[in-house]
Amino acid sequence: MQYLIHSFRFQLNRYIMILLVRYSGIMAGKYDRVDLIGSGTFGRAWLVRRTTTGRQYVLKEVKVSELSERDRGQATTEVQALSRCRHINVIRYREAFLTDSQESGPLLCIVMEYAEAGQCH
Helix, strand or coil, X not given: CHHHHHHHHHHHHHHHHHHHHHHHHHHHHHEEEEEEEEECCXXXXXXXXXXXXXXXXXXXXXXXXXXXXXXXXXXXXXXXXXXXXXXXXXXXXXXXXXXXXXXCEEEEEEEEECCECXXXX
């Protein structure tokens, strides 16, 4: 039973990553970087501006190539959880996509609402 659950999770995570890859070409040109907000071991967080509306968001870049299989699964789970979360006190998830960076390789990009001065729009 444990093997079946693990196998199912792997297949689900793989399927989600495939879907993200299919949409990466469409999504990558939607945002312009404004400022680097923070960085860590596995990636960076950017203040970005949506090209069509001018609205600001936070884009979290995660270096997929540096993640273990377990960490990739957790990143996929994070995207799933964020996409379902709807609460007035939680920053809203906008979208996620994979893109390829010449300097870092494949990046999982998670776009979140930007809370300017602590206020959500």
